[in-house]
Structure formats: structure tokens, C-alpha cells
Amino acid sequence: MTSPTVFQYRAGQLHAEDVPLSALAETAGTPFYCYSSGMIEGAYGAVVEALSGLPATVCYALKANSNLAVVRSLAKLGAGADVVSEGEMRVALAAGVPADKIVFAGVGKTREEMASGLRAGILQFNVESLPEMEALSEVAQSLGTQAPTAIRVNPDVDALTHEKISTGRAENKFGIDLAHMPGAVRRAMELPGISLQGLAVHIGSQLTDLAPYGVAFERLAGLYRDLLGQGIPLRRLDFGGGLGISYREETAPDLAAYAALVRQAAADLPAGLIFEPGRFLVGNAGVLITRVLYVKQGAARRFLIVDAAMNDLIRPSMYDAWHRIIPVAAPAPGAGEEPVDIVGPICESADTFAKQRLLPPVTAGELLAICSTGAYGAVMSSTYNSRRLAPEIMVRGKDHAIVRARPDYAALLADAPLPDWLKDDRAPTATRGVA
Ligand code: LLP
Numbered sequence: 001m002t003s004p005t006v007f008q009y010r011a012g013q014l015h016a017e018d019v020p021l022s023a024l025a026e027t028a029g030t031p032f033y034c035y036s037s038g039m040i041e042g043a044y045g046a047v048v049e050a051l052s053g054l055p056a057t058v059c060y061a062l063k064a065n066s067n068l069a070v071v072r073s074l075a076k077l078g079a080g081a082d083v084v085s086e087g088e089m090r091v092a093l094a095a096g097v098p099a100d101k102i103v104f105a106g107v108g109k110t111r112e113e114m115a116s117g118l119r120a121g122i123l124q125f126n127v128e129s130l131p132e133m134e135a136l137s138e139v140a141q142s143l144g145t146q147a148p149t150a151i152r153v154n155p156d157v158d159a160l161t162h163e164k165i166s167t168g169r170a171e172n173k174f175g176i177d178l179a180h181m182p183g184a185v186r187r188a189m190e191l192p193g194i195s196l197q198g199l200a201v202h203i204g205s206q207l208t209d210l211a212p213y214g215v216a217f218e219r220l221a222g223l224y225r226d227l228l229g230q231g232i233p234l235r236r237l238d239f240g241g242g243l244g245i246s247y248r249e250e251t252a253p254d255l256a257a258y259a260a261l262v263r264q265a266a267a268d269l270p271a272g273l274i275f276e277p278g279r280f281l282v283g284n285a286g287v288l289i290t291r292v293l294y295v296k297q298g299a300a301r302r303f304l305i306v307d308a309a310m311n312d313l314i315r316p317s318m319y320d321a322w323h324r325i326i327p328v329a330a331p332a333p334g335a336g337e338e339p340v341d342i343v344g345p346i347c348e349s350a351d352t353f354a355k356q357r358l359l360p361p362v363t364a365g366e367l368l369a370i371c372s373t374g375a376y377g378a379v380m381s382s383t384y385n386s387r388r389l390a391p392e393i394m395v396r397g398k399d400h401a402i403v404r405a406r407p408d409y410a411a412l413l414a415d416a417p418l419p420d421w422l423k424d425d426r427a428p429t430a431t432r433g434v435a
Helices: 023-026 036-051 068-076 086-094 111-120 131-143 180-188 213-229 254-266 279-285 315-319 409-414
Strands: 007-010 013-016 031-035 058-063 080-083 102-104 124-127 147-154 192-201 234-237 272-274 285-298 300-304 325-327 338-343 352-359 369-370 392-396 399-404
Touching: 013 023, 013 068, 023 031, 023 285, 023 369, 031 279, 036 058, 036 068, 036 254, 036 279, 036 392, 058 102, 058 279, 068 399, 080 086, 080 234, 086 102, 102 111, 111 131, 111 213, 124 131, 124 234, 131 180, 131 192, 131 338, 147 180, 147 213, 147 234, 180 192, 192 213, 192 272, 192 369, 213 234, 213 254, 272 315, 279 285, 315 352, 325 352
Parallel strands: 031 392, 058 080, 058 272, 080 102, 102 124, 124 147, 147 192, 192 234, 234 272, 300 338
Antiparallel strands: 007 013, 031 285, 285 300, 285 369, 325 369, 338 352, 392 399
16 A cells, blocks of 8 residues: 555645645745655555565665655665666765665666775675676776675566566566576676675566566576575575556555565575665655646647646656646636646647646646656756756645755856857856846
């Protein structure tokens, strides 16, 4: 079970915990992301409870939302971190995640990233190819150490999720094929800079059907058992992330049933267990608040043109993702509904959040909440169209805090020096041409 939603109407206004979102819009401007710390903590607690009794470490996958306050909220509860870049590793450390609870994953780590992970003393590197393993060994040797390493296995399991976020089939770029594992393990044992400690798997994201997990976990545990039998001293199994959430009518996977699959596969194994949930911990804990700029009646459609765009939230454009969109001011009872297209200001047809969505009548100036955007929202945003990144606000009970400020316009120009040949007498400034 996920925690109950904390985004609710009270006195006709949508609240995040005890804070009316309209008040935040007045002070922060729109668009902005708002996160509920209570919901993040609730989701983490539910995962930990389901896994209780198992030697489990929950390593939050920062890629879902690497806002420092979000990561800190989880670190304070004891979470570890799954990182895929030096940047994420630095955020995790800055948030107070102990280095020995950090797993460095990803198919293309650079040597610099490997070195910084080794210097920090992280728990393990999940390697995904032989060339990467060779590089990691060299880097570790050059630092006079060994890299604690797990091999990510590609179990060739279809996660039954969206094509673009499925990662566990043989045709995907991730992990080492089961058939190639004997050679990979042999090589890991030979390489002087590698200390082979475990196996890892991650078959995809937004899984709502648990069956593929069962198959993948059994394959991974079977291999682990074989290797132990061969005298390879493994000590950790990493079951990856991927737990889905309910965006619409999907039912989020039952955590107890998920944990039962883990127990079935690994309970008898001498192995510390790692889990890397991202979306499940933060997805439903965030909303993106946007203001309707214009209502445009086209020949065939009615458009709500809002001030958030695909640069702020790319999931609908990129994955045809469906996000619930609701007015911040509760609709009058019996207001009825009409189909509208909710679109951003960017000149691409893909800049569309919803098509033919049934909404109560909405007028220009009103606020909308795009729900379930705590995961893969702000982190996937860009400054396309030279738009500024949306700020992020965290709510806790009656309190709120800006946890990422909206950059000022000077920031758009700050890191873009002109080459000498393009300079004229006047040095470019952020405010040139703006009174
Ligand atoms: N571990 C590994 C190795 C991963 O590749 C991922 C996600 C996770 C853990 C966390 O998965 P989660 O628990 O969040 O499903 N941008 C896409 C999702 C990409 C997921 C990539 N890997 C989206 O917006 O749906």
C-alpha cells in the first residue's frame, strides 16, 4: 500500500499537507513543483516495513528526484542511495547519505567518476560490461585499492512496462547477458583492481505487474547460488528498482507480495540485499502547479494554454505519460465537465500535457495541479526555449520551504562567455536591452 494522498481539497482549495497551493503560487510564482515530505517519508516507511526481517538496504535512486531536501529527507530516515553520476553521488553525500550506503550504477561511468567513487569509499559499483570492469580495475589499481563490485546481470525478462523504460531484455543495452556471466565472473576474479562482491539486476521502471520480478529474482538468486557453490565469495544481491505507482487506474504493486518474492528467491542465501526504488518513494509526493494563461477556442478543440511546458515536465511528450490534472480551486458542485487540450507555450505540438481531457470549466488565471510529478519531473527539466527552471517547494505540515529557487535571468547568461572575436566595446550583460 502506498500512503494515502496528502494533496486534498480543504475549504475549496487544494492543499499540500496543511498548505494551500494557491498561497504558494502567490509567493513563488508559477510554474513550480511542490513536494510533500510526509508522503515521501510514508512511502519510504512502507518499503522498509515490507522488507523488515530481511538484511535489506533501501538505496533511493536519485535519478527520480535529486533535490537535496528530498534526498536529505530520506537520508535522515536511514536510506542509502543509488547514483548514476558523480553529480548524484555528490548530492547524496551532501544530503548525509553515508558513503558505505551508496551504490554507483549506470552503463557508462567515466574513469573520473570511478575515481571519485573510490575516493569517497562507496559501497559498490554495479558494472555492466567487461570493458567497464577493466577500466574500473585500472582506476582502482592506480589508486592503490580494489573496487567493491557487483555485476549487473541482464536476465532477459520482459518487465511489461513502457518500451522506453524497459531494461531487462537481451535487446536492451543494460547488464551482462546470463550466457556471458561465467566469463565475466572469471575476469572479475582475475582483475587485480576488482573485488567481486555481488550481483545486481534491474529490469525496468513503473512495473505494476509483479510476475517479471519473480522470474528475474529467481534467475539472479540461482546464479548467486551457483557462484557460491563454485567458491566465489559473494555477499550482496541488488534487486534494483522499478516499483510502479498509480498514475491513473493502475494498481501500485502490493509491497507485501513484492517482499514475498524477494523472500522466496533469497531468504536462504547469505547475502545482504539492496533495493533501488526511485519513483515509488517520490512519484506521488509531488505536483507541478501551473497557471492557465489563455483559453483558446479552436475550430475543433478547446485549448488551455498554461505557463508550464514540456521543458518543465517532459513525461507526457516523451512517454505519452498520463498525469492527473485537476484545478487548484475546487470546482463548484455540479459544474459539469468539458474536453480540453492542456498545452504549454513551446512551439512544438509535443508540448502537450493532455488531450481531450475532461475538466470542469476553467478560465484564464486559474491554477492547475499536474499530479504524480514528484519522480522524473524536475530532474528531467531543461531550459529549452531559454525558459528558467521551475522552482521546487517542500511542504511539511503547515511549513513550507523553497528547496530550489527559480534562477534569475542573469543565470541564463552567466556561463556563456563570448569569444573575443564576437565581443564589441560593450561587454555583454544579463540585462542588455532590458530596461
Ligand atoms: N536502478 C536502476 C539501475 C535504474 O536504471 C532505475 C531507473 C532505478 C533503479 C529506479 O527505477 P524506479 O524505481 O524509479 O522505477 N524517466 C523515466 C524512468 C526512467 C527510469 C530509469 N531507471 C520515466 O519518467 O518514467
